[in-house]
Amino acid sequence: MSKSRADKAARIRRLLDTEGEAVKSNTRGFNQGRYDSVAKLESYEELKDRARAIKEDAIERLPELIDELTQTIEENGGTVYVADDAADANRYVREVCREKDADRVVKSKSMTSEEIEVNEFLEADGIEVVETDLGEWVLQVADESPSHIVAPAIHKSREGIARLFNETFDPDDELETAKELTMFARERLLEKIKGADVGMTGANFVTADTGTIALVTSEGNARKSAVVPETHVAVAGVEKVIPAVEDLQPFVELIGRSGTGQDITSYVSLLTPPVDSPTVDFDDPDTPIAADGDRDFHLVLIDNGRFDMREDEQLKETLYCIRCSACSNVCANFQSVGGHAFGGETYSGGIATGWEAGIEGLDTAGEFNDLCTGCSRCVDACPVKIDIPWINTVVRDRINRGTDHEFDWLVDGLTPDAEAEGVDLQKRFFGNFSTVASVGSALAPLSNWVASTDVSRRLLASTLGVDARRDLPSFERETLVDWFESRGPRVSASEAAREAVLYPDVYTNHAMVDRGKAAVRALEALGVHVRVPDVPSSGRAPLSQGMLATAEEHAHDLYAALAEHIDAGRDVVVIEPSDLAMFDREYEKFLAPRSHERLSEGSYEVMEYLYGLLENGADPDALRGPPATDPGVAYHAHCQQRTLGLAGYTEAVLGDLGYDVVTSDVECCGMAGSFGYKSEYYELSMDVGSELEAQFSTRETRHRTVVASGTSCLEQLDSLLARPSRHPVQLVAPGEN
Amino acid sequence: MATGTVTRFEASLDRLDVGWTHATTDEFESVLADVATEPAVGTPLPFDVALPDWVNTTPTPADLDEATTGVTAAALGIASYGSVVLPSTTAGGEPVSLFPDLHVAVVRTSDVVPGMPEAFEWFGPEFREGDHSSAIIATGPSATADMGELVTGAHGPKAVHVVMLDE
Numbered sequence: 001m002s003k004s005r006a007d008k009a010a011r012i013r014r015l016l017d018t019e020g021e022a023v024k025s026n027t028r029g030f031n032q033g034r035y036d037s038v039a040k041l042e043s044y045e046e047l048k049d050r051a052r053a054i055k056e057d058a059i060e061r062l063p064e065l066i067d068e069l070t071q072t073i074e075e076n077g078g079t080v081y082v083a084d085d086a087a088d089a090n091r092y093v094r095e096v097c098r099e100k101d102a103d104r105v106v107k108s109k110s111m112t113s114e115e116i117e118v119n120e121f122l123e124a125d126g127i128e129v130v131e132t133d134l135g136e137w138v139l140q141v142a143d144e145s146p147s148h149i150v151a152p153a154i155h156k157s158r159e160g161i162a163r164l165f166n167e168t169f170d171p172d173d174e175l176e177t178a179k180e181l182t183m184f185a186r187e188r189l190l191e192k193i194k195g196a197d198v199g200m201t202g203a204n205f206v207t208a209d210t211g212t213i214a215l216v217t218s219e220g221n222a223r224k225s226a227v228v229p230e231t232h233v234a235v236a237g238v239e240k241v242i243p244a245v246e247d248l249q250p251f252v253e254l255i256g257r258s259g260t261g262q263d264i265t266s267y268v269s270l271l272t273p274p275v276d277s278p279t280v281d282f283d284d285p286d287t288p289i290a291a292d293g294d295r296d297f298h299l300v301l302i303d304n305g306r307f308d309m310r311e312d313e314q315l316k317e318t319l320y321c322i323r324c325s326a327c328s329n330v331c332a333n334f335q336s337v338g339g340h341a342f343g344g345e346t347y348s349g350g351i352a353t354g355w356e357a358g359i360e361g362l363d364t365a366g367e368f369n370d371l372c373t374g375c376s377r378c379v380d381a382c383p384v385k386i387d388i389p390w391i392n393t394v395v396r397d398r399i400n401r402g403t404d405h406e407f408d409w410l411v412d413g414l415t416p417d418a419e420a421e422g423v424d425l426q427k428r429f430f431g432n433f434s435t436v437a438s439v440g441s442a443l444a445p446l447s448n449w450v451a452s453t454d455v456s457r458r459l460l461a462s463t464l465g466v467d468a469r470r471d472l473p474s475f476e477r478e479t480l481v482d483w484f485e486s487r488g489p490r491v492s493a494s495e496a497a498r499e500a501v502l503y504p505d506v507y508t509n510h511a512m513v514d515r516g517k518a519a520v521r522a523l524e525a526l527g528v529h530v531r532v533p534d535v536p537s538s539g540r541a542p543l544s545q546g547m548l549a550t551a552e553e554h555a556h557d558l559y560a561a562l563a564e565h566i567d568a569g570r571d572v573v574v575i576e577p578s579d580l581a582m583f584d585r586e587y588e589k590f591l592a593p594r595s596h597e598r599l600s601e602g603s604y605e606v607m608e609y610l611y612g613l614l615e616n617g618a619d620p621d622a623l624r625g626p627p628a629t630d631p632g633v634a635y636h637a638h639c640q641q642r643t644l645g646l647a648g649y650t651e652a653v654l655g656d657l658g659y660d661v662v663t664s665d666v667e668c669c670g671m672a673g674s675f676g677y678k679s680e681y682y683e684l685s686m687d688v689g690s691e692l693e694a695q696f697s698t699r700e701t702r703h704r705t706v707v708a709s710g711t712s713c714l715e716q717l718d719s720l721l722a723r724p725s726r727h728p729v730q731l732v733a734p735g736e737n
Numbered sequence: 738m739a740t741g742t743v744t745r746f747e748a749s750l751d752r753l754d755v756g757w758t759h760a761t762t763d764e765f766e767s768v769l770a771d772v773a774t775e776p777a778v779g780t781p782l783p784f785d786v787a788l789p790d791w792v793n794t795t796p797t798p799a800d801l802d803e804a805t806t807g808v809t810a811a812a813l814g815i816a817s818y819g820s821v822v823l824p825s826t827t828a829g830g831e832p833v834s835l836f837p838d839l840h841v842a843v844v845r846t847s848d849v850v851p852g853m854p855e856a857f858e859w860f861g862p863e864f865r866e867g868d869h870s871s872a873i874i875a876t877g878p879s880a881t882a883d884m885g886e887l888v889t890g891a892h893g894p895k896a897v898h899v900v901m902l903d904e
Contacts, residue, residue, distance in 0.1 A: 138883065252874070263818060266893070270871060287798075
């Protein structure tokens with residue numbers, strides 16, 4: 001393993017050991033809470049659509065809205081400052097503090113202030129800065145950085161916090177329970193708030209029509225920070241501005257549910273500063289509180305790269321982000337290893353790559369961007385429907401193009417990709433897997449034997465970072481296409497109910513040929529005339545490595561190869577869910593709109609297609625039901641298949657045929673294409689997989705037949721479980737006659 | 738206002754572990770005496786009832802510190818969430834509802850609305866042209882899970898009680 005890969009692996013291992021457990025239980029709790037909470041919401045999809053539309057409109061009209069907001073706030077008696085960058089924002093905040101002769105600033109949690117590192121800046125000026133969010137304060141005491149957008153100290157356990165407090169503050173009675181720790185922090189922070197000169201908050205949203213700042217909290221610290229001191233400074237990215245008060249409604253209903261899974265947080269402050277509330281001067285404890293009009297308010301709107309993001313067609317969507325953390329909580333890798341592994345300066349997890357690329361630049365975004373495996377589970381979780389995997393792919397592509405590597409000659413001959421020079425060797429190997437597979441099949445079984453030797457494994461590990469602990473796919477000498485060509489169709493076109501083109505994806509064609517044969521038999525059993533043409537690969541492999549030019553080339557070639565079939569009224573049937581997801585989603589970026597629409601509408605996942613045939617009167621008895629002593633089925637749906645809402649078809653077909661099905665509900669198997677093969681991620685991949693292993697090893701599931709939809713899932717399941725796994729179509733297809 | 742809305746509000750408050758009591762204007766003082774503890778601070782109510790003498794309506798910072806109950810008016814109740822809308826007032830509704838351990842919110846039963854859309858129909862015009870320009874949508878007591886498990890009373894009240902005024 002190369003040094004940088006070994007370092008990366010060691011860092012991930014250390015984070016798994018030290019922070020993994022706390023992150024795991026917290027994020028999974030939040031994520032489950034989200035599922036439960038949105039399920040109760042009648043208008044969930046409609047609210048998401050409205051939220052998305054409001055953000056699209058607001059970012060489109062941003063300069064105009066900022067003008068309106070500035071005028072409104074100035075009429076209200078406050079001040080607006082639009083800062084170009086972090087330094088500009090910090091200078092302004094320092095100026096306000098100097099004018100107020102401030103000794104202490106109390107802060108409510110704000111990612112934007114983390115982004116500009118205002119604490120360090122003010123502290124250098126001799127000002128005490130106190131974080132009042134309990135989690136954020138724990139990190140301030142521990143001198144650590146947030147690992148999560150919403151719950152910054154999510155990686156710390158109660159025991160760890162108790163140890164930290166007892167060592168740092170040496171309280172009379174040792175602190176132990178969550179309640180004791182909370183009350184200790186409450187009292188201590190109250191004293192700090194009472195003597196504060198300036199209160200700083202972020203802003204979840206700012207409305208242009210009234211200058212109202214919406215703050216979403218549960219602790220009440222934002223309320224105290226904003227209202228107790230005379231001076232309130234709010235810092236927010238320019239993207240937080242929305243047109244009107246009424247536009248807050250969908251966000252208020254979505255943000256808590258999406259993040260921590262609460263229907264709503266305890267407090268949603270809608271403050272139109274300077275607010276009417278009297279200040280509370282604890283230095284003068286005996287004079288009744290009264291509104292005296294001395295309140296001072298400053299809104300610092302920060303650009304820091306955001307206006308450039310707005311002009312960037314690919315990064316623009318990042319600005320719709322409402323920082324709810326749903327994408328982090330749903331991410332299987334994040335659940336295992338937490339935000340610190342994702343790297344970056346400020347933001348962590350799913351959408352962070354877009355933020356880091358826009359705000360800090362590609363170098364920072366590149367550090368751990370690979371932790372997004374493109375599984376797409378965040379797509380449905382995002383309340384503003386941001387295509388987060390696409391943003392990550394784009395950023396990965398830009399990083400690829402910006403880096404320089406010396407071993408390109410090694411893969412240049414083998415990998416006919418369309419990428420500029422400089423793409424990482426490992427990425428090019430996995431990105432050109434279709435070529436590797438063709439060569440592998442042509443040389444099988446010799447290639448399998450060579451690949452399994454110690455020398456080859458060492459070479460693969462040292463040059464390409466393929467982990468030696470992984471079994472490699474075993475290539476078949478006879479591909480599915482070759483097999484079908486010599487076998488021919490068994491249902492003629494003239495007597496067929498429908499005609500279908502079975503798409504021979506790289507794995508099915510070269511390695512998992514049996515599942516391709518099973519798919520052919522199942523389709524024919526239900527009266528379908530099947531073809532298996534020799535067509536190019538979808539481009540999923542290069543896409544997942546961020547090799548966009550190559551992926552796009554594949555898309556055009558494949559569409560060209562399938563277009564005539566679609567025109568002839570043939571359905572495209574896909575075995576590999578990640579390829580179907582590609583046709584549905586990413587091809588929208590590559591193909592002409594009409595081409596994308598036709599391919600997307602004309603293609604089906606194989607079990608979805610069987611379901612459709614059965615619903616339309618095909619005879620289920622032609623398929624294979626469970627044997628008399630069936631132990632039941634343990635089914636793991638592929639991540640992208642779940643995102644597309646297709647997993648139910650497999651369950652329905654199996655159920656209709658009489659199988660007793662239990663479906664895993666973990667977000668992902670941890671393999672995600674090439675991810676688990678890469679030596680730096682092997683352990684993380686296995687840690688994510690352990691959750692799936694556990695679900696399929698209970699008393700209730702451990703004897704069941706394991707089936708999974710995706711190639712990666714099958715490979716991961718085979719490495720996790722002693723019993724073999726296969727594709728569901730292999731279960732239901734009749735035997736060869 | 739439909740009865741169903743109030744029933745739903747009560748159910749939401751139950752779910753949040755927030756106490757609630759109905760009171761006619763005549764009953765109000767005795768109901769308040771039952772739910773509140775002294776020392777209590779409060780802000781004048783814009784309804785047909787007045788706060789009793791034992792509620793200090795001109796609190797000092799020291800009074801806020803010592804009070805165990807804070808009584809304020811809520812402009813709305815939001816049935817689907819069990820939220821109360823607390824307008825920010827020159828009389829100090831915000832600190833009074835925030836510092837003491839128990840917050841008693843008094844809302845007119847007729848001001849309970851079904852959901853968030855109705856609440857925002859009120860906020861928009863109210864903030865643009867009405868008497869109030871700021872408000873808190875408060876749902877249950879303050880809470881945190883940052884210390885390893887859910888604890889109420891992080892910075893704000895540890896408990897909330899809603900008195901519905903049947904005028």
